[in-house]
Amino acid sequence: MIASGSPLHPIAFKDWRLGLDRQLLIAGPCSAESEEQVVNTAKAIDGLGIVKVFRAGLWKPRTRPGSFEGAGMDALPWLQRVKAETSLLTMTEVATAQHVEACLKAGVDMLWIGARTTPNPFSIQEIADALRGVDIPVFVKNPINPDLQLWIGALERLANAGITRLGAIHRGFSWFERTPFRNSPMWEFPIRLKAAFPELEVLCDPSHIAGSRDKLGGIAQQALDLGLSGLMVEVHQDPDNACSDAEQQLTPKDYKELMDSLIFRQAHPTEGMQDRLQGLRDLIDQLDEEVLQKLGTRMDIAERIGDEKRIQQVAILQPERWDSIMRRMLALSDHLGLSASFVAEFMDAIHRESIRRQSGEQTESQSGGVPMDNKNEKDKVLKNEDPFH
Ligand code: PEP
């Protein structure tokens, strides 16, 4: 159930009046570098027969000054040639009202908002105001920092300006810890966004997550397995000599090979499959209930221990005891085929709740708050209770 309160009412690709379907494939170079590079790459991509939309960045938001910042306005006629000479729709990134106006004038078919622009409400509002009254499809990439509210906020500003054909693109997040990827995928973000707005078309940009050709396939497959709506991939006629993101771009030929190697799943199960899934889902529901009942009992016991500690004036936090519990559970996780990181996170959450109960803090339902079962995902996200926020 979708709760009211958000101006965002997403519509599915099939209602975008552009002949788009899941899984939508968008491909093209990171940057538009020259007319020849843009047109040749577009023709090679068009020839593959699987791509609907051609992407190319005209204004490149570079982290440090001095790198190639795009061909800008001069490249708009190149996109017009792509439109005229191929079957592809065209798409580029906008970050200012000036970009928007130039793209609308040149007849660019779709726009996207980049990861460095999404977190800035002033920029988003400026773009939204420039788009008022023009119903062009717009995709919003996630903000560079892991903040779901900023991502939703940007989509809402555009919805308020009257944009109805709105999509999102998951391109990973800047993260302070080293990860094998250029941007951490943090899949929980697109998952939570879809949970809050089930109709929203969320694509994945595996190029900017992976940051290198060899890791692209794994990320793309994960996105499809999760049921995301398609892929935006960087494709360049000569990736090694690209002016930006050379390590992550594919040749049209390698791109086709990669797409052929991926398994494209249906978003929804067929009827026969529904029955088979239902049996398994019933089992899962039953097990989830048992897990919760056991957790309830566990917390009641923790509270009794808390009473005892209070009477004896013993500190609530007993690090050695917790250390031994954690060790025991991690050893067990190995036997049960559960990942150590999952068990550690799960036990950590239990520990935090135990401490809260032993400190005598009230739970939400004890304090007369809104019972959890009356809230759906969207309410929680909109009320800023998102745990990833
Ligand atoms: C891009 O798509 O080329 C780009 C700059 O992406 P992002 O905003 O995701 O970094």
Ligand code: MN
């Ligand atoms: Mn790029």
